[in-house]
Amino acid sequence: MTYLLKGGIIATFTKDSNKPSVYAADVLVEDSVITQIGENIAADPNVEVIDCDGKWVTPGMVDTHRHVFTTVLRGEQCDWLLSEYLVKMSMFLQARLTAEEIRVGQLSGCLDALHSGVTTILDHFHAATTPEHAEASLQATIQSGARVVWCPARQSGPTQLLPTVEYGNEEETCKWQMEKLAEWGSKDGGRLSPDGRVTLGLAYDIIEAGPISPHKAALRYARENNVSIITAHVVKGPRITTWRDAGLLGPDVVFSHCNCLYDRTDPDDEMWEAMKENECAIASTPVDELGMAHGNPVAIEAVQRGVKCGLGADCLSINGGDIFAQMRMALQFARGRGHEIIEREGHAGPKSNKHLCADAFRLATLGGAEALNLDDKIGTIEVGKKADMVVFDTDSANLAGIDDPISGITFHASNADVELVMVNGEIVKRDGKLTKVPWGPVARELKQKAREVRERFPREKLEELWSEWYEACGAPRL
Structure with missing residues (x-):
């Protein structure tokens, strides 16, 4: 699949700079790789254009x-x-x-x-x-x-x-x-x-x-x-x-x-x-x-x-x-x-x-x-890197009014502001919802299994185990 992230504000470090780069640009993703970054990139008919106007685009x-x-x-x-x-x-x-x-x-x-x-x-x-x-x-x-x-x-x-x-x-x-x-x-x-x-x-x-x-x-x-x-x-x-x-x-x-x-x-x-x-x-x-x-x-x-x-x-x-x-x-x-x-x-x-x-x-x-020795593949938004990217909704209650994505993400953002997530050129979250694996069925399974674990091992049982251990052995060596 080919995507064009259009009109976003890129915020990324690069290997060659000790300071982040923040600039407006389009990003073209072909298959799993970022192939172009620049202004006014033209989209072929087979390219899905994603409107990122005014939104922040960062590395995953x-x-x-x-x-x-x-x-x-x-x-x-x-x-x-x-x-x-x-x-x-x-x-x-x-x-x-x-x-x-x-x-x-x-x-x-x-x-x-x-x-x-x-x-x-x-x-x-x-x-x-x-x-x-x-x-x-x-x-x-x-x-x-x-x-x-x-x-x-x-x-x-x-x-x-x-x-x-x-x-x-x-x-x-x-x-x-x-x-x-x-x-x-x-x-x-x-x-x-x-x-x-x-x-x-x-x-x-x-x-x-x-x-x-x-x-x-x-x-x-x-x-x-x-x-x-x-x-x-x-x-x-x-x-x-x-x-x-x-x-x-x-x-x-x-x-x-x-x-x-x-x-x-x-x-x-x-x-x-x-x-x-x-x-x-x-x-x-x-x-x-x-x-x-x-x-x-x-x-x-x-x-x-x-x-x-x-x-x-x-x-x-x-x-x-x-x-x-x-x-x-x-x-x-x-x-x-x-x-x-x-x-x-x-x-x-x-x-x-x-x-x-x-x-x-x-x-x-x-x-x-x-x-992780993966900086040749991920960690920045650069041509030739894998397309692992995040798009932030800058109209959100957390981020509206902030003009610097670096400070905005560091101190104001939450997962509620993560609008789109791409891994290896595949969109796994879009419009704020997980897409590759829908969350609803997983949430129901998670709640059921968590309940079963709590029933088998109630907090009181774990606390009793800890007290017995601490009396006999003290705190384990860290």
Whole structure:
């Protein structure tokens, strides 16, 4: 299909500039690619013209860390600390979800992202407890139409929590997970959908379990089998140096959170240097990092130190699926801490803000694409790039009267203002409604499955489990 987005106001970074470009232009999309950008582009009879007069046209936003399937638990975990999440969710609840619940959570989570103008996701899928669960997640991802680096986790669930944690299925689980990894990786070089929208990654959080040699072998095996991204959680511990000392860091590594890097004032700090020298990336999720006791977010500091960084929504059971909130939180946290330091040192207030709306906008678009090594394909609006774009309704109650799309999107926009979303040249949302997969039937399935999960695992049962664990073991190590 060929589309001409006519008369819009483009807002985008480009690889060659530290400042965003904002200008009026038409955009021609042929098949999956942007082929022309300019004024008064003529439309052939077979081209569908989309009136974007006065509307903002931006790159699709990139989410570098999201647990998509957790949408089936949406709203259930908003008051939890990370330590509670690890016990109630990671160690107990997720292994007890059915493959059908995973499918519905995955599909609705991808659609939630598209609804909010998030066209690309790194999905840290840590509920691959059986081959059926993994395939349910993958097929729902492909069905959604989102661009996803799908990263099934190499781990097994506990078979016993108390009095000690036991992983009785680890050998069996490791065997089928590695076999499936090779199977997925052999399909068209790790392209898991025919159009290449869904590609293979790997989530690997078990680096500190046992001797290092099996982990080195597993990650070498993954790289040999066309895994494009390897991702892992780093919160408070020095896990970065574990990866470095084992020779496992590289441009394909994305560490989520990295709160341990906050306020390390030495410009030659070894962990920051390891990240920069090995061209690793950080996925920062400031909303839940601040609320769940991960620590302070490092997104803005990462950019200042020359480390690739993008934003993410993390758990859809805790946060909304948009990136707008993450942009605002990352920016305002960095501003607030900067102001605090100035005042603590006895100086007069700053003349102006050091960190600008454009910094947050870049994190959400090109910064995320760089983190996933996809900046040659997405993250900007340029000729030759994939047509992953968002059109904002500037007549909306949120945006009317704003003339700068960068500040408007950073501080005023919501998913209600996202009028049209295009991924790989395909329109997946039009006139404010999802089109590739209509939302109504999915919403009904989601409500039913969420109800079933709540009935099997009521909040009181989860709280009892957490209390018993905390009494016996204390908070788990982050």
